[in-house]
Every structure is written in C-alpha cells, then in structure tokens.
Amino acid sequence: AKGVGKNNYHYYTKSMRNAALKRMTLITDLRHAIEHNELFLVYQPIVNMNNGNVNKAEALIRWQHPTRGLICPDDFIPIAEETGLIIDISNWVFERVCRDAKYWRKTLCPDLQLSINTSPVHYTDPDRCITQWLQHMLVSRTPPQAITLEITENLLMDANTSVSNKLFQFRQAGVDIALDDFGTGYSSISYLKKYPTDFLKIDKSFVHSMSEVSNDKILCEAIIVMAKKLGIEVIAEGIETEEQHNILQKMGCKYGQGYLFFKPLTYEEFNAMLEKSKSA
Ligand code: C2E
Ligand code: CA
Ligand code: CA
Ligand code: CA
Numbered sequence: 225a226k227g228v229g230k231n232n233y234h235y236y237t238k239s240m241r242n243a244a245l246k247r248m249t250l251i252t253d254l255r256h257a258i259e260h261n262e263l264f265l266v267y268q269p270i271v272n273m274n275n276g277n278v279n280k281a282e283a284l285i286r287w288q289h290p291t292r293g294l295i296c297p298d299d300f301i302p303i304a305e306e307t308g309l310i311i312d313i314s315n316w317v318f319e320r321v322c323r324d325a326k327y328w329r330k331t332l333c334p335d336l337q338l339s340i341n342t343s344p345v346h347y348t349d350p351d352r353c354i355t356q357w358l359q360h361m362l363v364s365r366t367p368p369q370a371i372t373l374e375i376t377e378n379l380l381m382d383a384n385t386s387v388s389n390k391l392f393q394f395r396q397a398g399v400d401i402a403l404d405d406f407g408t409g410y411s412s413i414s415y416l417k418k419y420p421t422d423f424l425k426i427d428k429s430f431v432h433s434m435s436e437v438s439n440d441k442i443l444c445e446a447i448i449v450m451a452k453k454l455g456i457e458v459i460a461e462g463i464e465t466e467e468q469h470n471i472l473q474k475m476g477c478k479y480g481q482g483y484l485f486f487k488p489l490t491y492e493e494f495n496a497m498l499e500k501s502k503s504a
Contacts, residue, residue, distance in 0.1 A: 428462025
C-alpha cells in the first residue's frame with residue numbers, strides 16, 4: 225500500500241506539472257494569437273419569433289490555433305480573465321463588432337443590433353475599458369443603438385456603485401444592456417430591481433428541460449410574464465427543437481436563439497444570411 229501511495233504522489237505531481245505547463249503554453253499562445261490575428265468572431269442570429277425576422281445577433285469569439293485547431297471560448301476566456309489578457313481581447317472584439325455593425329447597417333440591415341459578451345473586469349478595472357469603448361463608438365461613428373452589452377450575474381454579484389454607474393453611462397449613451405444566463409444564479413430577480421436592463425436572456429438549461437414535465441417550464445413562463453410587466457424583452461437561448469420553439473412562442477417569448485434556427489455563422493455566412501433575408 226505504501227508503494228501505491230508513493231506512485232500516486234509521483235503521478236499527482238507529474239500531472240500537476242503538466243497542467244501548469246499546458247497553462248503557461250496557452251497563455252503564451254494567447255498573447256501571440258492577439259498579435260497574429262488568430263482570433264475571429266462568429267455571429268449567431270437572434271430570431272424574432274413573431275415574424276421570423278433577424279435584426280439581432282450575438283458575437284461569439286473563436287480562436288484558430290495554428291497547431292491545436294479551433295478552440296472554443298470556454299477553453300480560453302477564463303484564463304484570459306485571470307491573466308488580464310481579456311482586456312486586449314475585448315477591446316479587439318468591441319472594435320470589430322462596431323465595424324461590422326456599422327457596415328451591415330449601411331449595406332444590408334439598417335436596424336441591426338449586435339451583442340457583445342463582457343467580463344466583470346471591464347467594469348471593475350479603473351474606468352479604462354468603458355471610457356475607451358464609449359470614445360471608440362464616438363470616433364468610429366458607430367450608432368449606440370447598434371450595440372448591446374451582455375452581462376452575467378456573476379458580474380453583478382459583488383457589484384458596487386461603480387459598476388452600476390458604468391452600466392448607467394452606457395445606457396444613457398443609448399447602448400442596450402442584456403442580462404445573460406438569466407436564472408442560473410441565486411438572485412437574478414433582485415438584480416432586476418437594482419440594474420436597468422433592456423433584455424433578459426433565459427439560460428439554455430431552462431429551455432432544454434422544458435419538454436419534460438418540470439418546474440423549469442413554470443419558471444420559464446413566470447420569467448416571461450414578469451419581464452413583460454417590467455418592460456424587458458426576453459430572448460430564449462439554446463432552442464434546439466420545434467417543441468421548445470412552440471412552447472416558448474405560446475408563452476409569449478418574443479426572441480429565440482439556438483441551433484434550431486441558426487448555428488453561429490462566420491462573417492461570410494452571416495453576410496449571406498442578411499442578403500437572403502433582404503431580397504426575400
Ligand atoms: P454564452 O454567452 O451563454 O453564449 C451562448 C453559447 O451557447 C455559445 O457557446 C453558443 O455557441 C451556444 N449555443 C447557441 N445555440 C445553442 C443551442 O441551440 N444549443 C446549445 N447546446 N448551445 C448553443 P460558445 O460560442 O462556445 O461560447 C461559450 C461562452 O463563452 C459564452 O456563453 C460566453 O460566456 C463566452 N464568450 C463567447 N464569446 C465571448 C467574448 O467575445 N467575450 C467574452 N468575454 N466571453 C465570450
Ligand atoms: Ca452571451
Ligand atoms: Ca434602448
Ligand atoms: Ca448565455
């Protein structure tokens with residue numbers, strides 16, 4: 225037994241060292257990725273379920289790694305947040321989304337609104353990001369109506385007045401705020417009281433368990449009714465089946481996002497989708 229313990233110990237340190245090494249490599253590669261244009265955005269259309277129109281989409285980041293292939297955000301955003309690299313990444317995302325939104329509004333979809341995922345650091349970091357972004361919108365002549373900022377509850381969890389001040393600044397400038405992953409945290413509802421919100425995105429975990437007889441269906445409907453009374457638009461995330469679509473539509477949910485309608489699209493695919501719906 226003693227021998228096994230010893231081996232386990234060796235195995236443990238070795239795998240720890242490997243993990244640390246892998247992490248270090250990822251950080252170095254990520255720095256490189258920013259400088260060498262390995263990051264790109266895909267856009268997932270958000271469908272108005274009343275008429276099938278699309279004038280909204282969520283920007284989602286991807287990393288085309290030279291040797292490891294395509295890396296999804298869940299595998300590098302957390303590390304980017306820990307190391308502070310997220311600031312550069314998000315500045316890049318913000319500028320790219322402004323540019324794309326401006327272009328598509330001019331050419332194919334005058335009322336297009338693109339949403340950006342934001343991290344807590346953007347609001348807790350000494351003013352930098354927010355001021356910079358507002359400045360960039362102004363300088364690049366991007367209409368604020370073209371941009372929505374998605375925030376998550378974990379941002380608001382330890383939120384102070386400075387966070388709500390920044391959200392207020394954006395909203396005052398005309399940028400919409402969407403509360404992402406709604407319902408997954410512990411006190412989503414109390415945040416609605418404290419923070420002004422234009423959109424509420426029902427988390428896909430609710431949507432996915434809706435077809436079963438479950439409390440999630442009841443909660444989902446309650447969220448939709450409540451949002452309506454508060455004047456907040458609802459977007460249901462992760463719609464994959466006709467059944468989920470039908471249930472949500474009956475509940476009065478206006479917007480839907482999910483593989484049933486569209487997967488996240490590349491720039492070219494999204495452009496083609498806009499062209500198609502313009503000529504339709
Ligand atoms: P999220 O904001 O909740 O984004 C929605 C995720 O659900 C996306 O995963 C999307 O591809 C996926 N999805 C869309 N429709 C369906 C569906 O019908 N079924 C299922 N199962 N999934 C669906 P993705 O692109 O891998 O992004 C993961 C998370 O990474 C995002 O979750 C967001 O929190 C974060 N993220 C993505 N892009 C950015 C970014 O530019 N900046 C920051 N800070 N975070 C980002
Ligand atoms: Ca999101
Ligand atoms: Ca607004
Ligand atoms: Ca979400």
